[in-house]
Amino acid sequence: MEQAIRRPPRVHPYLYLYRNRNGQFWWCAVPYVDSRGRRRQRRRSFRDSRLGGKSNALEMARRWRDEQIQQPDVRDAMGDQRPLVLYAADRLGEIGQRENPFGLVGITATFREQPLGGNFSVTANRGRKKWFSMRRYGGFGAFKRAVMQRCHWVGAPMPDEADLRQRYQHWAQRNRDLLRRHGLEP
Numbered sequence: 555m556e557q558a559i560r561r562p563p564r565v566h567p568y569l570y571l572y573r574n575r576n577g578q579f580w581w582c583a584v585p586y587v588d589s590r591g592r593r594r595q596r597r598r599s600f601r602d603s604r605l606g607g608k609s610n611a612l613e614m615a616r617r618w619r620d621e622q623i624q625q626p627d628v629r630d631a632m633g634d635q636r637p638l639v640l641y642a643a644d645r646l647g648e649i650g651q652r653e654n655p656f657g658l659v660g661i662t663a664t665f666r667e668q669p670l671g672g673n674f675s676v677t678a679n680r681g682r683k684k685w686f687s688m689r690r691y692g693g694f695g696a697f698k699r700a701v702m703q704r705c706h707w708v709g710a711p712m713p714d715e716a717d718l719r720q721r722y723q724h725w726a727q728r729n730r731d732l733l734r735r736h737g738l739e740p
Contacts, residue, residue, distance in 0.1 A: 571615050578602045580615040584622040585631040593631050596622060655725045660704050661697070663688075663725070665736050672736050674700040678707035688738045697722045 570584050581599040588594050598618055600611040622628050655663075665672040673685040674696040684703055686696035698718055705712045726739060733739035 567616070570619050571612070574599075578608075580608075580611045582615045582619050582622075584619060584628055586622075586625070586627040587631045588627070596628075655728065656697075656721045658701060658704070658721065660708075661700050663697075663729075665732060670736055672733075672738055676700040676704045676707075678704060682707060688736075693726060693733065693739050694719065694722050 570582050572581050572583070573579075574581060579599050579601040581597065583595045583597045585593055585595055598615075600615040600618075602608050602611045605611040605614055623632070660677045662675050662677075663672060664675060672688040674688065675683060675685045677683045684700075686699040686703075688696045690696070691699060701718060702712060704710075726733060730739070
């Protein structure tokens with residue numbers, strides 16, 4: 555149902571670029587994957603004295619880095635190039651007890667005792683995480699916002715409202731007592 559989406563690499567101005575202040579040069583260390591599947595590095599230095607100053611050396615280092623990033627073995631080693639998907643299971647009947655209860659990757663529900671309430675959290679990539687309060691947005695509203703955020707991060711199209719309602723209702727039926735105990739759903 556859902557195709558995996560490959561994201562283009564995010565290249566910020568100093569990605570893989572480093573400065574040696576004492577030696578007055580920029581150096582670049584770009585990762586790549588060798589023929590055996592091991593991560594290695596290609597390194598090159600750019601001296602200020604040879605290239606006409608600090609800014610020229612930085613510009614040459616950026617150009618070299620950008621050329622290297624276009625190569626497939628470097629793109630594989632950049633890490634953040636795994637295909638991301640939104641759906642863990644297409645049909646709700648396929649979802650097991652211990653698996654993701656919504657059939658959506660990266661969406662989880664958490665509850666707390668102090669203060670009494672719950673959140674839907676969404677994760678993507680490494681270190682990206684955001685919470686949506688069930689008390690503030692309501693159960694379905696928080697769930698919908700979490701899915702919207704995941705779709706934005708992954709680059710997937712937003713599922714239709716009926717599919718989201720069905721997934722949320724399936725989860726809410728299984729967790730009705732937990733929701734009532736935390737004062738979130740009737």
